[in-house]
Amino acid sequence: MIEGLLQTADTLLLLLCAVGAVTGAVLMVVLRQPMRVAIALITTMMLLGAIYGLLGVHFIAAFQVLIYVGAVMVFMVYTIMLLEMREATSRRFSKLLIPGVAGLLVLLGAIVASVWRPLPSPVGELGQISYGIAGFSVSFLNDYWLLFELTSVLLVAAVVAALAVIGIGRRASRG
Amino acid sequence: MDRTQLLIGVAVALFSLGLVGVIVRRNVLVMLMCMELMLNGVNLSLVTFAQQTATTVGAVLVFLVFVVATVEIALAIPIVLLLVRDKRTLDLGAYNELKG
Amino acid sequence: MMLTTIALLPLLGFVLNGVLATRLGGNLVGKPFVTVVGCGLPVVSFVLVVVACFTLQAGGYAPLVETAYRWAQIGEGRFEVGFYFDRLTAVMALVVTGVGSVIHVYSVGYMKDDPGYGRFFAYLNLFLFFMLLLVLGRSLLVLFVGWEGVGLASYLLIGFWFDDLANARAGKKAFITNRIGDAGFLFGMFLLYQAFGTLDMDRINAAFGGATLPAVSASLVGLLLFIGATGKSAQIPLHVWLPDAMAGPTPVSALIHAATMVTAGVYLVARMSGVYLHAPEASQVIAVVGVTTAFFAATIALVQTDIKKVLAYSTISQLGFMFLALGVGAYGVAIFHVVTHAFFKACLFLGAGSVIHALGGEQDVRKMGGLARRIPLTFWTFAIATAAIAGIPPLAGFFSKDEILWYAFASARGGSPLLWGVAAATALMTAFYMFRLLWLTFLGRSRMSAEVEHHVHESPWSMTGVLALLALLSAIGGFIAVPHFLEPQLALPAVDETLHHFETPLLVVSVVLALAGLAAAAFLFGGPPERAERLRARFAGVHRWLSGKYFIDELYERVIGRPLVWISDRIFLRLGDRALLDGTLNGMAALGRGTGRLLGRVQTGSLHLYAWLVLVGIAGALIWSLRHV
Numbered sequence: 001m002i003e004g005l006l007q008t009a010d011t012l013l014l015l016l017c018a019v020g021a022v023t024g025a026v027l028m029v030v031l032r033q034p035m036r037v038a039i040a041l042i043t044t045m046m047l048l049g050a051i052y053g054l055l056g057v058h059f060i061a062a063f064q065v066l067i068y069v070g071a072v073m074v075f076m077v078y079t080i081m082l083l084e085m086r087e088a089t090s091r092r093f094s095k096l097l098i099p100g101v102a103g104l105l106v107l108l109g110a111i112v113a114s115v116w117r118p119l120p121s122p123v124g125e126l127g128q129i130s131y132g133i134a135g136f137s138v139s140f141l142n143d144y145w146l147l148f149e150l151t152s153v154l155l156v157a158a159v160v161a162a163l164a165v166i167g168i169g170r171r172a173s174r175g
Numbered sequence: 176m177d178r179t180q181l182l183i184g185v186a187v188a189l190f191s192l193g194l195v196g197v198i199v200r201r202n203v204l205v206m207l208m209c210m211e212l213m214l215n216g217v218n219l220s221l222v223t224f225a226q227q228t229a230t231t232v233g234a235v236l237v238f239l240v241f242v243v244a245t246v247e248i249a250l251a252i253p254i255v256l257l258l259v260r261d262k263r264t265l266d267l268g269a270y271n272e273l274k275g
Numbered sequence: 276m277m278l279t280t281i282a283l284l285p286l287l288g289f290v291l292n293g294v295l296a297t298r299l300g301g302n303l304v305g306k307p308f309v310t311v312v313g314c315g316l317p318v319v320s321f322v323l324v325v326v327a328c329f330t331l332q333a334g335g336y337a338p339l340v341e342t343a344y345r346w347a348q349i350g351e352g353r354f355e356v357g358f359y360f361d362r363l364t365a366v367m368a369l370v371v372t373g374v375g376s377v378i379h380v381y382s383v384g385y386m387k388d389d390p391g392y393g394r395f396f397a398y399l400n401l402f403l404f405f406m407l408l409l410v411l412g413r414s415l416l417v418l419f420v421g422w423e424g425v426g427l428a429s430y431l432l433i434g435f436w437f438d439d440l441a442n443a444r445a446g447k448k449a450f451i452t453n454r455i456g457d458a459g460f461l462f463g464m465f466l467l468y469q470a471f472g473t474l475d476m477d478r479i480n481a482a483f484g485g486a487t488l489p490a491v492s493a494s495l496v497g498l499l500l501f502i503g504a505t506g507k508s509a510q511i512p513l514h515v516w517l518p519d520a521m522a523g524p525t526p527v528s529a530l531i532h533a534a535t536m537v538t539a540g541v542y543l544v545a546r547m548s549g550v551y552l553h554a555p556e557a558s559q560v561i562a563v564v565g566v567t568t569a570f571f572a573a574t575i576a577l578v579q580t581d582i583k584k585v586l587a588y589s590t591i592s593q594l595g596f597m598f599l600a601l602g603v604g605a606y607g608v609a610i611f612h613v614v615t616h617a618f619f620k621a622c623l624f625l626g627a628g629s630v631i632h633a634l635g636g637e638q639d640v641r642k643m644g645g646l647a648r649r650i651p652l653t654f655w656t657f658a659i660a661t662a663a664i665a666g667i668p669p670l671a672g673f674f675s676k677d678e679i680l681w682y683a684f685a686s687a688r689g690g691s692p693l694l695w696g697v698a699a700a701t702a703l704m705t706a707f708y709m710f711r712l713l714w715l716t717f718l719g720r721s722r723m724s725a726e727v728e729h730h731v732h733e734s735p736w737s738m739t740g741v742l743a744l745l746a747l748l749s750a751i752g753g754f755i756a757v758p759h760f761l762e763p764q765l766a767l768p769a770v771d772e773t774l775h776h777f778e779t780p781l782l783v784v785s786v787v788l789a790l791a792g793l794a795a796a797a798f799l800f801g802g803p804p805e806r807a808e809r810l811r812a813r814f815a816g817v818h819r820w821l822s823g824k825y826f827i828d829e830l831y832e833r834v835i836g837r838p839l840v841w842i843s844d845r846i847f848l849r850l851g852d853r854a855l856l857d858g859t860l861n862g863m864a865a866l867g868r869g870t871g872r873l874l875g876r877v878q879t880g881s882l883h884l885y886a887w888l889v890l891v892g893i894a895g896a897l898i899w900s901l902r903h904v
Contacts, residue, residue: 015181018182022188022189025189025212026192028208028209028212029192029195034205038208041208041211044189044215048215048219052222055226057226059234063238064241067241067244068241072211072244075248079204080204083255083259083265091201092200092201093199094200094267094268094881095883097199099887100887101195103887103890103894104192106894107890107894108187108188111897113897115187136231139235140235143231144235151239151242154242155246157246162249165250165253165254165257168257169257172257172261194886194890194893198883198887198890199883268881271879271880271881272880273878
């Protein structure tokens with residue numbers, strides 16, 4: 001019975017997190033001020049992290065919070081603060097509001113129609129941990145070591161690009 | 176509706192809302208954040224499907240998506256900064272040099 | 276090889292003179308070289324022709340056949356360049372090379388001061404080459420090459436002084452009018468080739484004379500070939516180019532438009548006699564056209580005032596006589612007239628050239644007169660030739676013209692009193708206008724301006740020597756029994772037995788007509804000028820009509836020329852070229868431009884639109900895969 005209760009609590013929590021994520025997303029599109037939009041996004045990401053945790057892949061949940069919220073969104077917040085322009089009077093929505101919403105509905109309809117069928121039964125039960133971070137790391141660095149190396153290359157490229165952008169910026173400001 | 180369907184529905188919703196946000200909002204930074212939302216939606220679907228197999232492929236892919244998202248944001252924001260410094264506005268309606 | 280050499284020697288002269296003696300080659304050689312090459316090679320050709328004649332005689336008059344090389348092999352058809360020498364060819368080749376050579380010698384004196392001396396001889400040699408191809412050729416194809424080639428040479432020589440636009444236009448007119456005739460010629464050739472698979476003239480003649488009826492109608496072929504002859508030999512309705520062709524230098528008029536090229540049509544019909552013997556309808560047409568042209572041209576010659584124009588219309592008229600002879604089946608007699616006509620017409624033209632030379636360029640007979648004492652040699656040769664053409668016995672023209680008149684009356688192949696009557700009237704007019712020319716030019720009181728009169732001088736020996744030779748030939752040439760010589764090959768037509776007793780009376784009538792013409796001309800133009808003036812005043816309307824050459828040129832211009840120009844301008848230029856072709860091209864370009872402009876409206880520069888298009892794409896792809904996958 002505890003199992004059943006835990007099971008129910010699990011599902012309920014999942015549901016809550018899901019609803020929260022979607023709400024955050026909707027708020028993102030609707031809110032006026034960028035800072036509030038950022039907060040909404042952070043909320044959505046945190047709740048996604050919770051969902052990952054509930055699914056059993058805790059390390060991915062950790063990555064989600066660490067990388068997305070900790071790095072990406074912080075950077076975003078800094079930028080919003082830096083570029084705070086007095087644009088309270090600026091408009092919120094572009095000219096394509098109505099076509100956009102119409103397109104959204106069509107897209108949702110199409111996607112839902114495409115995927116609304118019984119999905120294949122999972123090999124493993126959802127929530128069952130088949131591997132932890134140890135297993136992940138081992139397989140990542142053994143079987144997919146090439147991708148690992150490529151990611152480092154990609155990061156180096158990003159650093160170089162960032163330096164270049166600074167250089168352009170300095171030249172632009174000087175000239 | 177079982178869990179998988181729910182999570183896939185959430186992923187779809189996140190992705191669609193992100194795309195619409197890019198279309199609908201004027202502020203450049205908000206558009207960037209909506210693109211992050213799209214990536215998150217994709218990530219969620221990846222994780223959901225990855226959980227259904229016994230291999231680690233899915234997890235690896237998710238990790239790579241994280242890396243890519245980081246790199247992307249690391250460069251997108253400086254570009255936006257440079258653009259804004261030139262045009263002095265965050266309104267995307269002002270950026271139409273590609274016209275014609 | 277001999278026949279090929281005969282034809283190629285003038286070509287060599289053309290190449291040498293054409294390259295070395297003109298501005299093309301940088302004027303490398305002087306007049307002596309041009310003279311030696313330009314006159315020497317035709318003379319050598321003449322000698323070789325004489326040798327060939329003796330060879331022919333030695334071989335019992337079996338035709339000499341030489342194949343130079345095979346031009347083309349198309350499927351089963353072989354087209355060879357071959358030469359053929361029989362009695363008819365011998366006569367024609369002798370005239371062409373003989374008279375041609377002496378006219379070359381005459382040109383040495385006539386064109387002495389012309390800057391285009393080398394070019395002139397080059398073109399003359401070119402003409403000779405093509406004319407020899409024409410008469411020596413075995414197949415109609417080689418003849419046609421010669422035919423076109425002499426047309427080209429004629430064009431080049433008529434427009435020799437091309438700085439004057441009128442000369443160039445005359446050359447163009449000659450060439451184009453010839454071309455119209457050539458269309459008929461070509462169709463005839465096509466029919467013959469289709470029927471017989473060969474264009475060799477001896478084979479075609481044999482095929483028509485053979486036992487089986489040929490697949491093609493002889494009359495049709497005959498008429499088509501005659502259309503070609505009409506163009507080349509200036510018969511109605513394609514005669515309009517010959518008077519204009521007098522714009523060229525006088526030796527050209529003598530050689531090309533009197534002695535040789537214009538007789539090519541006569542030669543063609545005579546050569547294809549095998550066809551015409553079986554084509555009575557075509558022969559009838561030829562006879563009628565010939566006699567009509569003769570009469571018609573003679574009437575115009577009555578009132579012309581340019582010395583060369585009178586001779587030009589006289590040539591047309593005499594050619595009409597030749598075709599009359601051909602039309603009634605007297606092929607040998609027509610060739611006889613070709614020979615005698617070459618002698619006296621060349622003499623007349625060259626004499627006119629001598630007069631023009633003496634007067635420093637004057638060609639209007641109204642401004643001549645009294646020249647007999649000043650340039651006696653020219654006068655006497657001109658007089659002999661005039662008597663010859665008028666038909667006064669025993670000069671050459673009398674014999675040939677009388678034979679034509681006799682066969683026009685009595686031939687069993689279409690002779691009739693009507694034909695004889697018209698021809699006789701023409702003969703009378705011929706005598707009259709030729710003696711009129713003689714009187715107005717040489718006799719009576721001088722109407723020249725003082726300055727011109729001062730400079731009158733006799734021409735150099737190169738010119739007068741030739742005149743003397745041609746006058747001599749005009750006098751005794753009638754005794755060369757050409758029809759008799761050609762009889763084994765070109766049989767004389769049969770004559771109805773009952774008509775034989777007309778022969779002597781008609782002979783007497785011919786002589787009477789010639790003398791009557793002489794008397795009338797002497798009366799009208801020998802005395803005071805008022806006599807001719809009164810006659811003209813009485814028939815002023817007729818005179819105007821004749822002076823205007825029956826306004827045929829104007830008619831052609833109105834009926835053919837102007838509509839063609841209108842069609843070319845309105846339909847082909849404005850509609851076809853500008854509206855359709857240019858319009859299509861420009862339209863396609865405009866279409867591309869417009870489409871590009873339309874498609875370019877997608878690129879608004881708005882990122883929102885692009886993102887929305889991405890969404891539409893995704894949704895579309897999903898929907899499509901929903902329905903089809």
